[in-house]
Amino acid sequence: MRFLAAGALVLFFSGAAMGEERSLGLRQAIELALENNSLLQAAHYEQSAAESGVAISRSRYLPKITFEERAAVTNSPTKAFMMRLDEGRFSLAGDLNHPPTTGDFQTSLTLEQPLFDVGIVREKAVAEQEYVSRSHAFEQRRQEVAFQVYGAYLAVQRARAYVSVVEKAVSDAREHQRLAAVRNAAGVGLKFDELRIGTFLAEIEQQKITAVNDLALARLRLGQVIGLPAGTAPDIADTVTAYDLMLDGKELVETALSGRKDLQELEAQLAKSEAGVSLARGSYWPTVYAGASYQMNDRDVPLGRDNDSWMLGANLRWELFDGLRRNSEVSRAQAARNAVGAYLAERRRDAVLQVNEAMLRREEAIKRLEVAQRAVKDAExxxxxxxxxxxxxxxxxxxxxxAQTALNRARAQLVDNEAGYALANARVYHSAGLFLKEVVR
Incomplete structure (x- = not known):
């Protein structure tokens, strides 16, 4: 059903007439992106590939059954002798050293069953940890895509608010121009004043042209992040506001260290590396396999049965010396494990820094917003x-x-600071790995 809903929305946008606006709520935009974003789809395919890898490793526990049909013609004494023996046609008559051309059709069904192989168990452990890692990577990509959509959605909101600010500035400038014209006509003003205000109005109108274009680009970027058809420019239906933080800094750090999907991905990679070390060490152990076969031989036709035979057996193989190859493989696996451990330690420190930085930037955004609000009141x-x-x-x-320029600047700064506060607040949750849970609810 989710894919059908996403497909319907894509058709809804792709079939829209040029110039006809279609609006999306924030939740709707994020849900659509989670279904259609190409990078997220790639992460899902990687997860599916890892899941298939687990199934492949499990299959090695099961017996391997092979059917084979062979045809051969020879005048080699030993091979001709064995063919006749398998076909049940051996006799002392004839020249064993110079046999005539002899043919054989051999049909065989072979079964091989592992009884003891450490490598199978440990390869399965490696595959399982790879699947866990890819699953965490997929969830981390979901968080990143949702945050990108939030930022793009907020950019449209900011661009639209800035267009409103510039339109208000144009309206105010035109009123100034009207008053200057009235004063000039009454003989109490100067032509210079009217011309100066006209120049000011032209500057504001140029800013409006840029603001309208920025809004169009912001909508196009939103459509791209969501995964809509190229050239689709959805509008926004919601007004994004900042949520209050439900956790303090210490709790956010603890949550980040225990719940961030990128850290869990590296932890799974570390577990995979540990399993890789165990796999390398497992090559020192012997392997024991059981086998069974049923064979039919015929001189004239495939799948024929002049004679048949069967065999049951077991095989123990223990590699005692391999030129120190296994020792080097263990050393390589240990070095790879240590590298992942070092990456994980650094990533954990970086996660703590990101949470602390996000908290500080949020406090900064709050103060900047308060100052901007006072500045607008003072400028008005x-x-x-x-x-x-x-x-x-x-x-x-x-x-x-x-004075009008100062007011225009204060209004524009207020728009930036309002959007900056909402984004800074969302970044706190994103740095703690809680964006989808706390912001998109």
């Missing part, structure tokens, strides 16, 4: 006072435009 009051003075011919055009 400043513009109100300057406009009042300008109407009474107590302020110049330059002062009016400076």
């Amino acid at each position: 009051e400043m513009v109100r006072l300057v406009n009042k003075r300008y109407e009474n011919a107590l302020a110049t055009t330059v002062e009016t435009l400076d």
